Amino acid sequence: MEAFFGYGFFQRALLAGLFVAIACAILGLFLILRRDAMIGHGLAHVTFGGVALGLFLNIIPLGTALVVAILASLAILKLKDKAGLHGDTAIGIFSSVGLALGIALASLAGRFNADLLSYLFGDILAIDWLEVGLSTGLAAVVIVVILANYRSLMYLTFDQEAARASGVKTARLELLLAVLTSVTVVLGMKVVGILLVTALLVIPAAAGMLLATSFKQAILFSSLVAFFSIILGLLAAFTLDLPASATVVLTSFVLFVVFYLLRRKRRP
């Protein structure tokens, strides 16, 4: 097993995977508590359109995906606020449009190429050092920004009205949360792919919440589930010769089940 850690591609995958998964887990906690867990799913579909746009225009797909995802998340917020639509409706509209845009662009390019498929299903073992630098840097920024606004975000998700009456700028925080979600989804796309990025946002956070008796514990447990999902998932991918995206997500689900059983044991 030690041999795996000696391979450059394994080290790169591990480093990027750990940072991105922990950022997803911490952010996911706030999204779940706001009952906004599916925004990750919706933005992932939008990201597909962004990646296709990048491949079509021959620009770095990570960049176009990031811009398109941020614009879509802001549009979802606006639609919720101004048109009085429920969040899931606004997400449904933009996720479909993003997917349609991706299909149209792929068709215009004349091929549904292998690059696009690698974004759909993730290809973390093929990540290069530049992408590692970008992913770890952005993930670190996401983690720091969340932790710096930890109490305000917690207040927002617990009782938005009381938070406003305490002087919390809730509209600004919602904007921040939307932008952070867009960045995190685009980063998660590199690790597990567009189709499975919701898993990184939802499963570790949901597992962490099962056993936590405080918010700090929830952050710690969620991060630990994310940490072990990446390490064990990558090792499983390598030893069983399976796609890393699938093994990482399946590992996180196994950990979720373990946490669930532990909770049942503690509170029958």
Add this chain to the structure above:
Amino acid sequence: MAVSEEKELIRVEGVSFQYDSIPVLEEVNLSISQGDFVAVLGPNGSGKTTLVKLILGLYRPTKGRVFLMGKPVDGFKDWCKIGYVPQKATHIDPFYPASVREVVAMALVSTRPGRSGKREEDMAVDLALERVGMAAFRDRPIGRLSGGQQQRVFIARAIVNSPELLFLDEPTAGVDAAMQGHFYEMLHQLNEQQRITIVLVTHDIGIVNKHVTKVACLSQRLVFHGTHVEFCQSEALKTMLESGHLVSHVH
């Protein structure tokens, strides 16, 4: 009257509010002074909660102006001087992973940076929990407390900054009758001993007799504003009781 010489903390000037073109409040004028314990009474849909939200800047009036501690509410910054327990505060997600301590500390978000370190924060939280008799529960998850216990925690959150002004919107909804007596006694102590000005939205006119110093009675308009003694002799009370919209528990 001694209270009227105190500093004015709230001034509502000719405020009207419409929701989707439906008038909720019309031409409300109200003044609340430091040290007052004001009950805002009225039937369902009379605009009580809306009035509190307008005072807190959560809604913008369609017409008129609101001043908090002498400043227009839009430009008000000293939110750490205000405590608020919203209506249905206990309707929380029972699986929310926060300890009692963390819930109370949420309100410290409005404390100016650098003013309080970790130790001072812990002391403020412990003191607030002691005041509401919940110090022994500080590490419990909030979702595992009863409705009455949660309500006490939310009061602790509202007073953790040692506010000058405390708003409570139907705080005894879901709290059993025995607990309600203790609850109002606790508010009375906060008003008397800590000199916290209290604005209490309630259906329960029973509380008026015992603790409050002033009454504001709403029915889209402000139909009565005065001392509790004046209220007890007023036509407003008679009308409200006859309409059957108010509850009267004997305290």
